[in-house]
Amino acid sequence: MMKYLIYSCIVIFLFSCEARIDNNKRALFSTTVVDANGTPLENVEVVVYSGFYYYNLQSYSFAKFSDIDEDFILGSGITDSNGDVSFLMLVNTDEQTSFSLTSEDYPRRNVSISDVNYASTLEYTLPTQTLKQSSLVNLNFSNISGTTDVYNAITTFESKNCSQFTDEGIITGVSCEDQEFFLINQSTSDTIVEIETVYPSIMTVEYEDVTGALITEQFMITNATESYVIQF
Amino acid sequence: MSFNSRLFIVVIILSFSNIVVAQTDTINDPENNRLRRNVTELFIQRGSPTGDNYAGNGLSGGLGFGIRTQAYLYKGLYIGAGLSNDFMKVNDMNVVGNYDRATKFNAYLFAGYDYRFTDLWHITGDIGIGYSQNKNRQTTAQGGAKFRDSGTLFRFTTSIEYEFTPAISVFASPSFEMVDYKIATAPALSNTFSNGNYFNVAIGIRISDNIASIDRLKRDIDRIEAIPEDQRGGVQRIRLKIYKKRLARRLARRN
Numbered sequence: 001m002m003k004y005l006i007y008s009c010i011v012i013f014l015f016s017c018e019a020r021i022d023n024n025k026r027a028l029f030s031t032t033v034v035d036a037n038g039t040p041l042e043n044v045e046v047v048v049y050s051g052f053y054y055y056n057l058q059s060y061s062f063a064k065f066s067d068i069d070e071d072f073i074l075g076s077g078i079t080d081s082n083g084d085v086s087f088l089m090l091v092n093t094d095e096q097t098s099f100s101l102t103s104e105d106y107p108r109r110n111v112s113i114s115d116v117n118y119a120s121t122l123e124y125t126l127p128t129q130t131l132k133q134s135s136l137v138n139l140n141f142s143n144i145s146g147t148t149d150v151y152n153a154i155t156t157f158e159s160k161n162c163s164q165f166t167d168e169g170i171i172t173g174v175s176c177e178d179q180e181f182f183l184i185n186q187s188t189s190d191t192i193v194e195i196e197t198v199y200p201s202i203m204t205v206e207y208e209d210v211t212g213a214l215i216t217e218q219f220m221i222t223n224a225t226e227s228y229v230i231q232f
Numbered sequence: 233m234s235f236n237s238r239l240f241i242v243v244i245i246l247s248f249s250n251i252v253v254a255q256t257d258t259i260n261d262p263e264n265n266r267l268r269r270n271v272t273e274l275f276i277q278r279g280s281p282t283g284d285n286y287a288g289n290g291l292s293g294g295l296g297f298g299i300r301t302q303a304y305l306y307k308g309l310y311i312g313a314g315l316s317n318d319f320m321k322v323n324d325m326n327v328v329g330n331y332d333r334a335t336k337f338n339a340y341l342f343a344g345y346d347y348r349f350t351d352l353w354h355i356t357g358d359i360g361i362g363y364s365q366n367k368n369r370q371t372t373a374q375g376g377a378k379f380r381d382s383g384t385l386f387r388f389t390t391s392i393e394y395e396f397t398p399a400i401s402v403f404a405s406p407s408f409e410m411v412d413y414k415i416a417t418a419p420a421l422s423n424t425f426s427n428g429n430y431f432n433v434a435i436g437i438r439i440s441d442n443i444a445s446i447d448r449l450k451r452d453i454d455r456i457e458a459i460p461e462d463q464r465g466g467v468q469r470i471r472l473k474i475y476k477k478r479l480a481r482r483l484a485r486r487n
Binding site for chain 2: 020021022023024025026027028049050071072073074075076087088089090121122123
């Protein structure tokens with residue numbers, strides 16, 4: 001009986017928990033959006049929302065029924081011909097806020113920021129954001145040595161989603177780096193890995209060869225689809 | 233024609249009709265000596281955000297309701313307390329923020345004067361101070377969040393009232409509210425969010441608890457005293473004492 005009571009309490013707690021927006025606060029968000037060549041992009045929709053984009057699934061499952069990619073929408077705006085956008089936004093009660101950049105010509109990009117850096121001034125002045133085209137990269141690991149060993153490989157590439165890093169309130173940079181780990185040579189056929197990234201960007205692949213040496217290869221991603229063959 | 237305009241015309245017509253009715257009122261009616269002890273009113277109102285501020289530029293008014301109660305200190309001088317709730321829609325998210333609607337809750341104290349200018353008509357005016365809170369809500373599509381904007385309320389209320397009976401009357405009441413919000417903002421926005429003004433027009437019903445008139449008290453005392461003392465019941469004896477005390481108080485107050 002007590003067990004069911006506890007379970008009921010947990011369920012009620014989960015569904016009654018509601019993150020909120022800060023009372024009595026209004027902030028100003030501003031940034032500039034450019035393409036990979038530094039050209040200002042017009043008509044890019046910028047939407048600021050609460051939470052980390054990594055927690056999308058959680059927020060969709062428990063918190064509410066809003067868009068899977070967004071929690072509470074705090075503010076939104078459209079870039080002008082100079083790529084500038086500035087709008088009023090609400091402030092999140094927790095310390096994590098993200099924003100998305102959406103354009104007809106580019107894949108959506110999400111960027112996470114920390115509220116701590118803006119809480120005192122309520123001015124969310126973000127550095128220039130760069131939108132890049134998406135690219136699908138096929139990596140073909142071809143076994144020419146005849147080894148039967150299974151190897152670990154790591155691919156490092158530029159993600160569509162980024163995080164803004166700060167140190168004591170000073171923005172130190174925006175990182176969009178992502179990594180994918182996988183095993184190669186698990187079967188007799190070649191290992192083919194498909195990775196979604198953006199271009200122009202650089203992709204790095206690290207793996208061990210038959211002698212145990214760490215091999216690092218870099219590829220310039222410059223097209224919507226790319227294929228590379230890596231022989232080991 | 234907007235609702236506010238129509239309500240304004242109704243108030244004007246009521247005001248003019250008062251002049252006509254006033255001529256037929258029986259000014260010498262003994263009940264004219266009646267004094268109010270306390271009044272409770274229930275009302276519905278339409279509030280309209282006004283002025284060059286975030287509320288005036290970004291919110292649109294809707295229907296609301298409220299309750300006020302007031303106690304009379306001396307003649308028409310009264311103090312009281314009021315509560316109200318008003319429902320508003322966001323008409324410009326760029327001005328107020330990303331939410332859909334707001335419910336304005338007011339709790340305040342007030343003091344004013346109730347002037348009876350004919351036997352059946354009153355006008356009142358009071359000033360109040362209290363707490364105001366806008367509970368703001370997003371739509372489900374916006375995330376469904378709730379948050380609050382709050383501040384200090386300053387309110388000026390007037391009303392014109394017609395008595396159906398000494399205990400029940402109806403009224404129309406224009407009022408003006410200024411809210412000094414404590415909203416922290418980015419420096420570029422501070423002037424917009426520091427205050428909000430609202431103009432309300434209410435109609436409602438007042439329930440009055442009156443002090444009996446001197447004439448009526450005298451009549452009641454005479455009626456009981458007409459009964460031989462040994463034939464008076466217990467209740468009648470108690471009533472007689474109460475009526476005499478009330479009469480003494482009323483006469484002292486009048487003098």
